[in-house]
Amino acid sequence: MAVSTVDKGRHEVMHAGHLWEIDESEGANAPLVVAEIKLKAVDELFEMPEWVGDEVSENSAYTNSLLGLKPFLQW
Numbered sequence: 001m002a003v004s005t006v007d008k009g010r011h012e013v014m015h016a017g018h019l020w021e022i023d024e025s026e027g028a029n030a031p032l033v034v035a036e037i038k039l040k041a042v043d044e045l046f047e048m049p050e051w052v053g054d055e056v057s058e059n060s061a062y063t064n065s066l067l068g069l070k071p072f073l074q075w
Helices: 064-069
Strands: 008-015 018-025 033-038
Antiparallel strands (some): 008 018
16 A cells, blocks of 8 residues: 555644654645644643534544544545
């Protein structure tokens, strides 16, 4: 199976003193949007914004490498 590129736009949002990176997928992975918070430590407390949905950190299907193999629209 051929690997394709994962097209996305990225922007940053500050919320409650923490930086969030927001990836908005395009093409075969649209309308997938993934938000990642930048923490100083794994046990750092933070406020979850109301616009954040399900936690997917441990789900490998959301990695760029697997999204290139099986895009979001094929799930």
